[in-house]
Amino acid sequence: MRRMACVAAWVLGMAVAAGAAPIPLQRGVGVHEWLNWSPVEDDGSYSWPPYRSEQEWLAGHRPLTDWPGGDEFARVRSMGxxxxxxxxxxxxxxxSEGAKRKQALDILAAAVERITSAGLKVVFDLHGVTQVPANSMEMIYGGADSEGVARYREMVVAVATMLVKVGTDKVAIEPYNEPAYYxxxxxxxxxxxxxxxxxxRDIRAVSSEITIVATGACGGSIAGLVNLTPDFDDSNLYYxxxxxxxxxxxxxxxxxTNTFxxxxxxxxxxxxxxxxxxTLKAQMDAAGLISVEQVMNMVAAREAIARYFEQNWGQSQLEASFRQAVDWAEAHGIPGRRLFMGEFGVILMSTDGRMGAFDADRLRYLRAVRQQAExxxxxxxxxxxxxxxGMTVIRPDGPAVPDSLMLQALGLP
Known part of the structure; x- marks a missing residue:
């Protein structure tokens, strides 16, 4: 009887969702350092209550005095x-379970409401990390019928129930980030x-109105997306x-440490x-690498450099990548506006030249990707x-001010 009730609820939810639409989203920014990598104790258990405060987040990698003060999420909104x-x-x-899980959910609900109070919508991204192996994304890689998947899906239902109370006009749920099924x-x-x-189906049994962000496997790539069959589709989903x-x-x-x-x-x-x-050799000279270290670096670097230029990555290949996603959507009757580019970015070159792209190249890439999406x-x-x-809207050093050239590349005022 319970199974029949669940199936009936899912069918009703799908029918109602078919007449709905996802919350409107245009231009977003990831916030990863606040509620991810929840602090742990020496024995590997989570500190409790879990998660960082907003001040602990902002002070995590720079003095709190570097921040200008005021409402940080109002600043995000003002950037566009x-x-x-x-x-x-x-x-x-x-x-956790019972009262402890409720405490964690209450903390997360308050965080979401903190952001939405600044006039921003929220894509709630369940973003598994590796620090506590028993509760990492590894738990879902035992197959669809595994106990780990069942535990994870039960947790997703609890999150969806919490988010519905926050307001389905303000939030979307993204239950998986970059799943590594290959x-x-x-x-x-x-x-x-x-x-x-x-x-x-689990989420729809909770609510027909909450927006869901679905993803393909293969690390959440376009290759994973186009291998997904959206037979669970309704008009209140992003992909x-x-x-x-x-x-x-x-x-x-x-x-x-001594490689470039x-x-x-x-x-x-x-x-x-x-x-x-x-250019790479000049950077190694400036960093004071001895000759043998430079030679070892260049052996590996020349191979990577040659491969990159042979592939000749540029605008046409970027357009072809987007076209794969758009063609997949069109083939399944899904409008392009229900695709969702959940992440893109480029590591900026470090001050010592050991890693990253030159700023001009980074900005060209960001602009090209953003324009293709739009x-x-x-x-x-x-x-x-x-x-x-090195992948940040707020400049990584000194006063916590936006990278104005990056905002320009993103088409923001």
Missing amino acids: FDFVRLSVDPGPLLA PCDSSGSDDWQRIMAGTV SFHMYEPHSFTHQRPDG ASGLPWPADSSTPEVVAE RFAIPWSVWEFSNPH
């Missing part, structure tokens, strides 16, 4: 963003298809993909392999608001 993609560590929710073609199992479809193509450009970073990986251009034909290699009316969220890792 209309929503925040809020990364939330699901670990404390998975590790391979990225039809040769793989149907586990991810079943997990995503089942999770949508996510992340744009870090080519990864060799967006994530230029070395493997060790930086300076690849965008587009590739705006420079040459020789110029990139010469060409198809795809809402987007840039990665991310503030961090020390």
